[in-house]
Amino acid sequence: MKLTEAQLAQLRDEGWIFVPDYFSQEEVDVLKRASDEVFRMKRDEIYLEKDGTPRTAFAVHRLHEAFDILGRHPRLIEPLKQLWGEDLYLHQYKVNAKAKFTGDVWQWHQDYGNWLEKDGMPEPRAMNISVFLDEVFPFNGPLMLIPRSHRHGVLESTKDTQTTSFPLYTQSEETVERLCAEGGLVAPTGRPGSMLMFDGNLVHGSSGNITPFPRKIVYLTVNACSNWIRKPTREEWLAHQDFTPIEMVADDALLELARREAAVA
Ligand code: SIN
Numbered sequence: 001m002k003l004t005e006a007q008l009a010q011l012r013d014e015g016w017i018f019v020p021d022y023f024s025q026e027e028v029d030v031l032k033r034a035s036d037e038v039f040r041m042k043r044d045e046i047y048l049e050k051d052g053t054p055r056t057a058f059a060v061h062r063l064h065e066a067f068d069i070l071g072r073h074p075r076l077i078e079p080l081k082q083l084w085g086e087d088l089y090l091h092q093y094k095v096n097a098k099a100k101f102t103g104d105v106w107q108w109h110q111d112y113g114n115w116l117e118k119d120g121m122p123e124p125r126a127m128n129i130s131v132f133l134d135e136v137f138p139f140n141g142p143l144m145l146i147p148r149s150h151r152h153g154v155l156e157s158t159k160d161t162q163t164t165s166f167p168l169y170t171q172s173e174e175t176v177e178r179l180c181a182e183g184g185l186v187a188p189t190g191r192p193g194s195m196l197m198f199d200g201n202l203v204h205g206s207s208g209n210i211t212p213f214p215r216k217i218v219y220l221t222v223n224a225c226s227n228w229i230r231k232p233t234r235e236e237w238l239a240h241q242d243f244t245p246i247e248m249v250a251d252d253a254l255l256e257l258a259r260r261e262a263a264v265a
C-alpha cells in the first residue's frame with residue numbers, strides 16, 4: 001500500500017490524512033475482541049479513568065497477537081517507509097478506550113514536544129497512525145486536529161498533571177486560538193476500520209464522552225530507526241527501547257488470525 005501524490009501533499013501541507021474503511025469489518029472484529037481481552041487485564045500498562053474504567057492500554061503488541069500483527073501491517077508501515085525511505089520501529093503503541101459516559105478529555109498537545117522532552121527523540125521524524133475500532137461520531141469525543149499547526153515546530157507548552165494519568169505537555173488557550181484562526185479545526189469521523197495518520201507536531205486533543213457510544217481508537221507511533229530515542233526517562237511501555245526494525249506481515253494476516261480463532265472456537 002503506497003500513499004498517492006495527493007495524500008503525500010496533504011500530509012506535508014496539512015499534517016494529516018484520513019482514509020475511511022481502511023480495514024474491513026472482519027479485521028476490525030479481531031482487533032475489537034483483542035482489545036476487550038486486553039482491557040480485562042490487570043497490569044501496569046493499563047491506565048484507568050478517575051472512576052476506575054480503563055482509559056488506555058499501552059504496549060498492546062506484547063499483550064495480544066492481533067495487535068502484534070497490526071503493528072507490522074503493510075497497510076500502516078509501508079506508507080511511512082515510502083515517506084522516509086528507511087527502516088522503522090515502534091516508539092509507542094496504545095489503545096485509547098474513551099469509554100461511554102465517562103471517557104475523559106485529552107488536552108491540546110503536540111506529541112513530538114512530549115517525545116523530545118521525555119524521551120530525547122532527536123527529530124520529529126515519527127508519525128501517529130490511528131485505526132478506529134468503534135464508530136467515531138461528532139459527539140463521542142472524536143480526535144480534533146488543527147491543520148497546518150505542525151509547521152510551527154515545537155510550540156511553547158506547560159505541564160498538565162491533572163487530566164491524563166501521566167504528565168502531558170499541553171498548549172495554552174491563546175496558542176490554540178491563534179492556530180485555529182490560521183488552520184481551522186477538523187475532527188475526522190467514520191466507521192470502524194477507518195485510518196487517520198498525523199504528524200508528531202500537529203496540535204490535537206479530544207473532549208469527554210458523555211454519550212452511550214464508546215470511542216475506541218488504536219494509536220501506533222512509528223519512528224524512523226535513525227531517530228531512536230537518546231534519553232529515555234519514562235516507563236518502557238510508554239517509550240519503547242527496542243529499536244529493531246519492524247518486519248511486516250502479509251496483508252491478510254489479520255484475516256488469517258480470524259480464521260484460526262474461528263477454528264478453535
Ligand atoms: C492522544 O493524543 O494520544 C490521544 C487522544 C485521544 O485518543 O483522543
Ligand code: MN
Binds near residue numbers: 109110111
Ligand atoms: Mn497525542
